[in-house]
Amino acid sequence: MEFGGYVAEVEGQAGAFRAAAVSAGPDAPVPTCQDWTVHKLVRHLAKVYNWVCKSLVAPPESERLHPDQAPEPWDELLGWFDEQLATMVDGLRAAGPDAPAWVFDPTSASTAAFWARRQAHETAIHRLDAEHAAAGSDRADAVPSLVFEPAFAADGIDELLVLMVPRRLARELPDVEGTVLFHAADAGRAWLVELTPGGVPVIGPADEIDTDASVVGTADAVYRAAWHRPSTAITTGDRTLVDALRTP
Known part of the structure; x- marks a missing residue:
């Protein structure tokens, strides 16, 4: 944007x-x-x-x-x-x-x-x-769904995963291991988060769908879910990995 x-x-x-x-x-x-x-x-x-x-x-x-x-x-x-x-x-x-x-x-x-x-x-x-x-x-x-335009919501997911999550977890390193896929379908964007015990998460574009957990839906829904707000996004797999990405 x-x-x-x-x-x-x-x-x-x-x-x-x-x-x-x-x-x-x-x-x-x-x-x-x-x-x-x-x-x-x-x-x-x-x-x-x-x-x-x-x-x-x-x-x-x-x-x-x-x-x-x-x-x-x-x-x-x-x-x-x-x-x-x-x-x-x-x-x-x-x-x-x-x-x-x-x-x-x-x-x-x-x-x-x-x-x-x-x-x-x-x-x-x-x-x-x-x-x-x-x-x-x-x-x-x-509350209403689809209030955020896909491009804006996808940008918010990106900002959270690339900036806010690594910054927070650098001060409080997670003790979990696995991969999480975030897929904002209507924005055509996906992110892969790799978590290792005691390490800062690695975030990049998703080139695989075989992950330990996934959060999938519209960009609006995934945006809300990524920020741990009520959402219609579908979360599957190991929820402890998704919870480890929580920010204040």
Whole structure:
């Protein structure tokens, strides 16, 4: 996807997120985020946006940045969410994809493009959390399916598997061994994850289907399943391997 497409996704997904959060109300539990309420979910995403705003203007060599504290009253929190979203989107558009920025991943280019992609998917996944909260259920059929375009969903699977999973598991090496296939059928894309005890997962294009576990479905469904959100994707084989890929 192009930079402008990611920024547009941030805006669209954030709008859907906010609408669902308001519909659910601040005290509603979030079935897909253990022990979270909608208030905590909104505060989390608003603080992430604030963190990104700081990252876009910080030198790439800066020490790790920290977000500001969010207001507690619900109406004030919603207003602060709106402010941080608008500032981040404006900052991304003003910067352009190649502008230098601080990023949390040393293997990625330190540019604004990193944040446009990351926040498009951060917002999309939390949109699902807000919609499940509004529905009051963590059943896959509690919220609409096929809300994400195949290309966008496939890009989110790729970002998760290539960036987020190895980064998390490098700090907490898995004690499992095997291969997992992720197949987003309508996007025509597939990934093979190879897990070894005490090793960082190896992720690449899938050139075989004889694996120890598989997650197969539409790109939308596999995107949700990869992020361990309720999904209609079909998971077969050794589920401990899929569970080992869990991210926060």
